[in-house]
Amino acid sequence: MKLYNTLSRLTEDFRPLNPPYVTLYCCGPTVYDFSHIGHYRTYVGNDVIRKTLTYLGYKVKHVMNITDVGHLSDDADAGEDKMEKGAKKYKKTVWDVAEFYTDFFFKANDAFNINRPDIVCKATKHIGDIINLIKKIEKKGFTYMTDEALYFDVTKFDGYDRLSGQNTDEKKQAVREEVVVDKNKKHPADFVLWFKRTGRFKNHTMHWDSPWGDGFPGWHIECSAMSMKYLGDQIDIHTGGVDHIPLHHPNEIAQSESATGKHPFVKYWVHHNFLLVDNQKMSKSLNNFFTIEDIKKNRIHPLAIRLLFLQTHYRKEMNFTWESARSAQEAYYRLKEYVSVLKNQSERVNLSQEKMEKIEKFKQNFVAAVSSDFQLPQALAVVWQMIKSNIPSADKLDLLFDFDNILGLGLNELETYTIPQTVNQLAERRLKARLEKDFGKSDELRKKIESFGYTIIDTENGFDLKKRN
Numbered sequence: 001m002k003l004y005n006t007l008s009r010l011t012e013d014f015r016p017l018n019p020p021y022v023t024l025y026c027c028g029p030t031v032y033d034f035s036h037i038g039h040y041r042t043y044v045g046n047d048v049i050r051k052t053l054t055y056l057g058y059k060v061k062h063v064m065n066i067t068d069v070g071h072l073s074d075d076a077d078a079g080e081d082k083m084e085k086g087a088k089k090y091k092k093t094v095w096d097v098a099e100f101y102t103d104f105f106f107k108a109n110d111a112f113n114i115n116r117p118d119i120v121c122k123a124t125k126h127i128g129d130i131i132n133l134i135k136k137i138e139k140k141g142f143t144y145m146t147d148e149a150l151y152f153d154v155t156k157f158d159g160y161d162r163l164s165g166q167n168t169d170e171k172k173q174a175v176r177e178e179v180v181v182d183k184n185k186k187h188p189a190d191f192v193l194w195f196k197r198t199g200r201f202k203n204h205t206m207h208w209d210s211p212w213g214d215g216f217p218g219w220h221i222e223c224s225a226m227s228m229k230y231l232g233d234q235i236d237i238h239t240g241g242v243d244h245i246p247l248h249h250p251n252e253i254a255q256s257e258s259a260t261g262k263h264p265f266v267k268y269w270v271h272h273n274f275l276l277v278d279n280q281k282m283s284k285s286l287n288n289f290f291t292i293e294d295i296k297k298n299r300i301h302p303l304a305i306r307l308l309f310l311q312t313h314y315r316k317e318m319n320f321t322w323e324s325a326r327s328a329q330e331a332y333y334r335l336k337e338y339v340s341v342l343k344n345q346s347e348r349v350n351l352s353q354e355k356m357e358k359i360e361k362f363k364q365n366f367v368a369a370v371s372s373d374f375q376l377p378q379a380l381a382v383v384w385q386m387i388k389s390n391i392p393s394a395d396k397l398d399l400l401f402d403f404d405n406i407l408g409l410g411l412n413e414l415e416t417y418t419i420p421q422t423v424n425q426l427a428e429r430r431l432k433a434r435l436e437k438d439f440g441k442s443d444e445l446r447k448k449i450e451s452f453g454y455t456i457i458d459t460e461n462g463f464d465l466k467k468r469n
């Protein structure tokens with residue numbers, strides 16, 4: 001297998017530290033807001049990596065963190081604090097808010113057929129590990145203290161710029177936890193390991209005792225602490241969004257390597273590119289911040305969105321439109337329809353030498369695509385070629401289900417979604433008629449749908465179609 005390593009900026013042969021075992025750490029969500037389709041793209045990407053490695057015979061241990069400690073205060077004057085805002089709005093504690101968004105995140109993950117990582121670890125449950133790691137870093141002389149916080153001194157760490165390729169000295173003050181600048185900070189790139197519950201953080205809701213006083217950890221340290229705890233000092237693959245290249249991941253490297261003295265902390269860094277919506281960055285103010293609920297409201301099957309993601313290579317920027325989602329949905333239903341047709345004709349026939357070779361070739365091409373830095377668009381092209389080929393139905397089905405171990409499109413699952421396109425179109429037209437209060441037409445279309453053997457049920461967000469028994 002080959003994969004692109006952000007650290008070397010090269011596509012490299014994949015050689016895990018301890019084959020066939022592979023340690024995989026993925027930066028997880030912050031749970032004080034809704035996860036949106038940009039996040040889903042990253043997590044589907046992580047899932048594809050894990051499924052591919054497993055398919056290729058590696059024994060993967062997959063760990064993901066949940067950032068449930070934010071930089072949050074009870075003081076409304078301290079600004080827009082999402083967790084606090086959420087807590088007030090719903091009259092809940094920050095802990096409840098974290099739990100609410102964590103549940104939301106995992107429900108969306110399930111809808112996208114994303115496997116749960118082997119270990120999902122919450123920052124708030126690992127404060128002891130975090131403190132121990134900071135102590136190690138401190139003992140080795142990489143830290144300094146101000147009135148507000150304990151900092152990591154990046155000038156003491158060799159190669160801080162390796163991953164980002166940025167010159168640290170030119171780095172602007174754009175660190176997430178420091179909208180207000182601590183004037184005693186020595187270098188703009190220095191980052192917080194431990195915040196003290198003082199000054200502007202006086203009323204911070206989540207806080208713990210530590211050798212540096214009552215307070216809470218900086219954002220970056222949890223990933224170093226938890227990856228070390230569950231995967232050891234050095235790991236094979238670490239993933240995240242491209243937005244982590246300039247800051248979060250260099251900080252993780254600095255923390256981990258300064259503590260252990262072992263290099264490299266991560267052998268292969270994999271970064272997922274951004275998702276734009278209508279060629280714009282997603283934001284609530286632009287009203288293009290879409291969650292799983294919006295996908296459902298638009299009557300798009302989440303697995304059609306998964307297919308849509310697979311159509312763009314993970315290192316390319318991707319532009320989401322509802323139109324592209326609908327065409328992915330058409331392709332998705334077509335695939336499901338193929339499966340149900342193939343299932344009805346799946347009698348085994350003896351294979352000629354030529355057909356056996358053809359089947360083998362499809363499999364080789366598929367594996368070659370996924371093993372080449374996770375080229376899923378190419379892998380999907382192989383799927384469509386294979387469907388259109390003249391190999392017997394039973395063998396097509398075998399290959400489809402085999403490939404689906406990586407694609408994760410639920411091709412062998414219940415037939416609920418294998419509704420013919422005609423019926424779907426009729427249902428869409430009926431919904432339109434209903435919204436226009438043209439009940440005569442709506443009734444007529446319902447009868448037509450029923451003549452295809454389907455029942456249509458009106459729901460809050462549109463309709464549901466069920467096959468009649």
Ligand SMILES: [Zn+2]
Nearest residue numbers: 027028223248
């Ligand atoms: Zn992280």
